[in-house]
Amino acid sequence: MRIYSLVVPLLLALGASHADAGIIWSETGASCIPDSATVSGGIYDTIAGYVRIKSSSAGTLNLYCPVFVTTSPTSLGLDYYSAGSTSSNQVSAAYYKMSKSTGSLTLIAAQNSTNCGTGYHASCSTTFTDTVDNTNYVYFVAVTLVNSSSAFAESFYAAQLSN
Amino acid sequence: MRTLLVVLVVLASGYKVAQASNVAWQMDAASCTPESGAIHNHTYSTSNGAVNQTGVQSVWFRCPVPATLGTVTYLEIVFKDSTGGTGGSTNHIEACLWEVSRATGNEVGVLQFDSSGVSSSGIKDYIEPQNPYGLDPINYTYYMSIELYRNNTSNTETVYSVGLRQ
Numbered sequence: 001m002r003i004y005s006l007v008v009p010l011l012l013a014l015g016a017s018h019a020d021a022g023i024i025w026s027e028t029g030a031s032c033i034p035d036s037a038t039v040s041g042g043i044y045d046t047i048a049g050y051v052r053i054k055s056s057s058a059g060t061l062n063l064y065c066p067v068f069v070t071t072s073p074t075s076l077g078l079d080y081y082s083a084g085s086t087s088s089n090q091v092s093a094a095y096y097k098m099s100k101s102t103g104s105l106t107l108i109a110a111q112n113s114t115n116c117g118t119g120y121h122a123s124c125s126t127t128f129t130d131t132v133d134n135t136n137y138v139y140f141v142a143v144t145l146v147n148s149s150s151a152f153a154e155s156f157y158a159a160q161l162s163n
Numbered sequence: 164m165r166t167l168l169v170v171l172v173v174l175a176s177g178y179k180v181a182q183a184s185n186v187a188w189q190m191d192a193a194s195c196t197p198e199s200g201a202i203h204n205h206t207y208s209t210s211n212g213a214v215n216q217t218g219v220q221s222v223w224f225r226c227p228v229p230a231t232l233g234t235v236t237y238l239e240i241v242f243k244d245s246t247g248g249t250g251g252s253t254n255h256i257e258a259c260l261w262e263v264s265r266a267t268g269n270e271v272g273v274l275q276f277d278s279s280g281v282s283s284s285g286i287k288d289y290i291e292p293q294n295p296y297g298l299d300p301i302n303y304t305y306y307m308s309i310e311l312y313r314n315n316t317s318n319t320e321t322v323y324s325v326g327l328r329q
Binding site: 032035036039064065066067096100102134138139140142 | 194208
């Protein structure tokens with residue numbers, strides 16, 4: 001009886017913790033839309049769900065990933081490959097809200113691979129506070145890949161929002 | 164008793180308005196897919212989540228819509244048409260929710276918007292009332308099209324976002 005009285009509340013508490021914290025939005029890199037300059041530049045590849053700068057190419061890719069959530073996220077995550085650790089070779093994600101009355105953007109959160117290291121299938125996240133307001137704003141994640149050295153092939157696998 | 168009735172009516176009205184303003188789905192226009200012709204001809208640009216017509220004639224974008232939204236009653240679009248609705252059929256913006264039959268591929272436009280009827284030359288968040296339409300995820304798929312028409316390069320035709328409200 002004593003064990004049950006201790007274990008059952010603990011299990012319930014763990015379950016509640018998992019139910020409260022989780023991914024509420026995610027998108028694979030190849031499902032995001034390159035901007036017009038990226039399309040014209042022609043230095044991006046989509047492979048097996050991810051996006052990368054073409055090998056032996058240098059330049060910048062910009063992608064838009066649409067976000068529609070009805071609960072407020074508190075964390076932005078980024079899955080990427082980066083061979084460099086400076087602003088010359090990086091992958092970044094920025095969570096924006098666009099005002100429906102003015103079209104102006106507000107940056108809610110951003111994360112950059114230079115803060116989290118190099119390597120394949122690396123992950124990076126950052127926390128923030130913002131209350132979702134779909135009546136007055138539209139939300140999206142903008143992803144930028146920068147590669148100034150053609151020896152690397154910066155890649156974007158996915159982005160997530162969690163709470 | 165009369166006061167109580169008035170309070171209940173006011174509360175019910177507020178609830179109805181709140182229901183009407185419920186956003187069922189929306190997305191920034193830059194995340195919509197440009198048609199192949201727009202890509203090949205370089206007749207559009209994306210900037211800060213919006214799409215712009217940079218050439219003449221028309222450019223199309225298509226935006227995926229979840230088929231599981233239930234019944235939708237309003238088409239919402241945030242746009243800028245510098246002609247203020249006076250550009251006629253050659254300088255304006257259209258949006259349409261398309262229903263595509265999974266059995267035949269046949270497409271039918273079920274909710275429509277045309278900026279020709281809106282007298283605003285600045286950015287406008289326009290919520291177009293429609294007849295309530297129930298989406299059927301078993302038999303159909305859905306997408307929203309955006310069309311920007313321009314035959315005069317001094318005009319601005321920009322779409323910031325599209326959405327559906329219940």
